[in-house]
Amino acid sequence: MSILKVARMGHPVLRAKAGQIRQWTMMEEERFLETIEGGLTRLDSLLGSGATVIPGEEVFKLYDTFGFPLDLTMLIAEERGASVDVAGFETALNKQRQRSRDARATQQGGGPAVHVDRPGEWRELRPDTQQFVGYESDDVETELLAFRQESGRVEVLLRENPFYVESGGQVSDTGIVEGQGWDLPVDQVRKDPRGTVISGTFGQEFEPTSSRARVDALRRRNIERNHSATHLVHAALRRYLGTHVRQQGSLVDENHLRFDFSHHGPINQEMLQTIEREVNARIWDNVPVTTRRMAYPDALALGAMALFSEKYGDVVRVVFMGDSSIELCGGTHVRSTGQVGLFQFRAQGGVAAGVRRIEAVTGPEAYMMVEALQSQLDQAAKALKAQPEHLVRKLEQLVEERERLAARVAEMVKGGGAATPQGKTLAINGVTVTLADSAAENRDEIAAMADAFRSGKTRAALILFGTGERAAVHVALTDDLVKAGRKAGDLVSRIAAVGGGKGGGRPHFASGSLGDGSRLAAARDAAGSIVQTWLEGS
Numbered sequence: 001m002s003i004l005k006v007a008r009m010g011h012p013v014l015r016a017k018a019g020q021i022r023q024w025t026m027m028e029e030e031r032f033l034e035t036i037e038g039g040l041t042r043l044d045s046l047l048g049s050g051a052t053v054i055p056g057e058e059v060f061k062l063y064d065t066f067g068f069p070l071d072l073t074m075l076i077a078e079e080r081g082a083s084v085d086v087a088g089f090e091t092a093l094n095k096q097r098q099r100s101r102d103a104r105a106t107q108q109g110g111g112p113a114v115h116v117d118r119p120g121e122w123r124e125l126r127p128d129t130q131q132f133v134g135y136e137s138d139d140v141e142t143e144l145l146a147f148r149q150e151s152g153r154v155e156v157l158l159r160e161n162p163f164y165v166e167s168g169g170q171v172s173d174t175g176i177v178e179g180q181g182w183d184l185p186v187d188q189v190r191k192d193p194r195g196t197v198i199s200g201t202f203g204q205e206f207e208p209t210s211s212r213a214r215v216d217a218l219r220r221r222n223i224e225r226n227h228s229a230t231h232l233v234h235a236a237l238r239r240y241l242g243t244h245v246r247q248q249g250s251l252v253d254e255n256h257l258r259f260d261f262s263h264h265g266p267i268n269q270e271m272l273q274t275i276e277r278e279v280n281a282r283i284w285d286n287v288p289v290t291t292r293r294m295a296y297p298d299a300l301a302l303g304a305m306a307l308f309s310e311k312y313g314d315v316v317r318v319v320f321m322g323d324s325s326i327e328l329c330g331g332t333h334v335r336s337t338g339q340v341g342l343f344q345f346r347a348q349g350g351v352a353a354g355v356r357r358i359e360a361v362t363g364p365e366a367y368m369m370v371e372a373l374q375s376q377l378d379q380a381a382k383a384l385k386a387q388p389e390h391l392v393r394k395l396e397q398l399v400e401e402r403e404r405l406a407a408r409v410a411e412m413v414k415g416g417g418a419a420t421p422q423g424k425t426l427a428i429n430g431v432t433v434t435l436a437d438s439a440a441e442n443r444d445e446i447a448a449m450a451d452a453f454r455s456g457k458t459r460a461a462l463i464l465f466g467t468g469e470r471a472a473v474h475v476a477l478t479d480d481l482v483k484a485g486r487k488a489g490d491l492v493s494r495i496a497a498v499g500g501g502k503g504g505g506r507p508h509f510a511s512g513s514l515g516d517g518s519r520l521a522a523a524r525d526a527a528g529s530i531v532q533t534w535l536e537g538s
Contacts, residue, residue, distance in 0.1 A: 039066030056088015120150030169250035286338030
């Protein structure tokens with residue numbers, strides 16, 4: 001019976017989520033068909049090469065990468081007159097299973113799956129039961145219940161233990177245990193049938209005494225900021241993306257938080273910013289973070305979020321952050337949301353089909369992230385010779401200028417080099433005068449156009465009017481006119497004067513500004529008569 005049929009039969013949760021289930025099912029079907037298509041292509045390639053036996057490694061690759069069952073591969077191979085190396089497939093499959101077992105052993109043990117005989121025996125000191133006091137304190141006077149020493153390390157079992165052991169995504173604490181004449185730096189905390197065992201490097205003979213256990217408080221505070229922010233972001237994601245969002249995994253350490261959740265696609269930047277604002281608003285509400293132990297059904301009745309992958313006892317610990325978040329959780333948290341300080345998203349991405357991941361920072365790490373971004377902004381503004389608040393406009397201007405230059409370069413390339421300006425040509429006193437317009441504003445580019453105009457010509461003058469943001473005029477003269485005593489700077493000054501401006505430059509090329517840009521057309525109209533007067537020596 002399909003899950004959609006079950007939904008139609010009336011199960012309230014499935015009926016409410018029927019649309020999402022249908023969407024996810026179709027997405028999975030499309031992915032499966034794409035995978036099968038890739039496997040068929042691979043299989044065609046193998047059989048097309050004339051092979052009569054498909055190697056076991058290839059059969060396993062079809063199974064592991066493309067989802068091809070062994071039976072399907074054997075059926076297709078038989079239809080093509082080939083066989084399958086089943087024994088080789090089984091060997092490859094068993095190797096993969098062993099690699100998976102080794103990987104799990106590595107994750108659970110915090111290191112490679114190496115079997116080592118432990119010569120150190122536990123020494124029992126007291127028959128008391130261990131108590132976890134890390135919710136209330138991170139610095140306690142305590143007694144040792146048991147210890148053992150081996151290979152330069154000591155493991156101890158404390159009666160009052162403030163060290164949190166990794167669970168629910170929150171990493172273990174670190175810190176120090178001090179006794180009479182000794183101290184043990186704690187760098188590992190692990191679960192044991194006896195209780196929580198803490199350990200560290202110890203280079204001398206260990207003599208147990210009454211002790212003081214201190215968690216690294218600064219590190220713990222940063223972990224708590226990230227853990228509490230994880231609850232707040234979970235609630236915000238559900239509010240803005242939908243109640244289909246549920247936690248699929250998390251990691252909370254002193255530097256950042258990572259949160260995996262069910263969702264069908266990327267979150268756009270505008271929505272991500274909205275969620276970030278929501279989380280910060282709840283932080284700044286500075287509501288108390290409280291906990292209560294209650295019966296599991298009562299917690300669910302209150303709306304507490306529970307993870308379907310977790311096994312809960314009859315009595316559970318519920319963490320409340322005002323009305324924003326209610327979750328079952330055994331981790332440590334800030335005393336009020338305001339202690340989180342600041343929340344900033346750092347990244348988002350996909351983990352698996354229908355599962356997204358966000359990464360974020362809080363407190364000091366979030367401040368340092370903002371500070372680094374501000375520094376980069378200041379450096380960019382300095383490089384572009386602009387104030388930070390004007391940086392966007394400066395970048396827009398640079399982009400516009402780049403587009404204009406790209407258009408001019410394309411024009412030059414099309415013309416085989418620097419573009420020769422085209423415009424109106426006048427014959428004045430034996431001199432060919434070209435009047436042209438150009439939107440170019442880069443002086444090197446304009447000079448290149450002037451050189452292209454002068455090349456191979458005699459008794460010719462170019463008057464180029466700039467139509468860009470700043471009204472300008474440029475004059476280029478051929479070498480024979482310069483040798484006859486004519487100067488481009490003299491002519492450009494006369495034309496620029498029409499707009500109340502002035503100019504200057506070298507004898508063969510000069511530029512000027514019109515001053516009043518609205519007089520550009522008048523300067524263009526008067527150019528012919530100005531040239532004639534200039535040539536006549538008046």
